[in-house]
Amino acid sequence: MRALIVEDEEDLAELVKEMLQEKHFTVDLAADGEEGMYYALNQEYDILLLDVMLPVQDGWALLKKIRQQGIWTPVIMLTALAEVRDRVQGLKMGADDYVPKPFHMDELFARVESVIRRTHITGQKQNIIRFGSLTLDLFRRVFQLEDRTLELTKKEYQILEYLMLHPDEVIPREKLEEHLWAEGEEFWTDVLRTHIKNIRKKLGKDGKKMLQTVRGVGYAFKTQH
Amino acid sequence: MRALIVEDEEDLAELVKEMLQEKHFTVDLAADGEEGMYYALNQEYDILLLDVMLPVQDGWALLKKIRQQGIWTPVIMLTALAEVRDRVQGLKMGADDYVPKPFHMDELFARVESVIRRTHITGQKQNIIRFGSLTLDLFRRVFQLEDRTLELTKKEYQILEYLMLHPDEVIPREKLEEHLWAEGEEFWTDVLRTHIKNIRKKLGKDGKKMLQTVRGVGYAFKTQH
């Protein structure tokens, strides 16, 4: 899962970021409305957390603009102005929820979860995806192979989740890398190879069939043969 | 994915082309407004990159005309005139974004991605092309023959994609070669012949019917034999 936080109070932003990372999100941070706009338009996220009071361009303006651009990623507004009026305005403009500051991290995360669940691609309560003997429960963040749950590390989970959400699609290395490492982070493509190797190992004898290499391009999760 | 670049500065055009090819796009180049018009009207693209200052017919005129023809492929305008007036004009005339020169390739690509995604969400145009028993899913980067997915190598894929995207059109060897090998790379035309042979083999008994040789010129993908 990927989240974008647009928040100018650095400390708070950092706290939220860490909390989400702990929950295995990949997080991008933007400090003002313009930067936020840039990220929101150019990356794919599962959730946007927007502060209302922002430099350059406030949260409402940002929200309005990205909706005009046809981006319907779920949005949670964060604001100090705990007024009902704002809430109404926000929901009208296409926010999915609204969390008044100050908030507990737990509460925020609960909202994040619920909003994502509500609006996720499938639109259903349960986000369970199954191919053959492999099952992915998006919200419990669990893979099952036959009846055994797979013990995956964070990066391994992120990779397999991404691939399984795009079945039979050849995913270029760069795309996976963008997904796994937030803007600006360094990495070496060796890393991806190693993770793939480890995932395959955990997937057992069918590992190589499920996660196929497309030489010179990337990897693909195969639903059959 | 397919892109058309209409740009008269050869060096820049070549740079953009290579960048997009690296991102697995199939790219056509046109050097003036007239040629650009021809391509835009006769081929389908996922994105058009139009220079404003062009010989014969400028980018705005081109944009206007193709919109009049009912072609709503997303368009990004490239221009040296980084004026707000232009931007407004462009957006009014149906450009989807606007990138002032000089730009970084990364930035340009970010815009390309975002514009495509935006129009994808609303448009839901599937990038699936089918002739007879052969199907190409551009988005997934997968060929299917009957129900079997074809296991093509990178070069093989690039060749067949290019030919299938220009059905019944005789593609000169040199054009294919330009498409496959970046400027300056060495090759021998033997290579192309060998790849064609291998593709045909993978296509099975109809291989030669689908991929026809045009003696002295090049090859053509035939939609019917």
Add this chain to the structure above:
DNA sequence: AACCCGCTTCACGCATTCTTCATGGAACCA
């Protein structure tokens, strides 16, 4: 501090893919 776990780095061998080459065959033109 010592440990553990997961992420990253590295070097090497191997397999696939790309390219080269030699040969025979098909199309084209007098």
Add this chain to the structure above:
DNA sequence: TGGTTCCATGAAGAATGCGTGAAGCGGGTT
């Protein structure tokens, strides 16, 4: 029909990219 050019083909060599195991590193935990 013979000569010429261009193309198809299979096999073999060269280049490339991937898989793998092992080792380093660093943050978090006890």
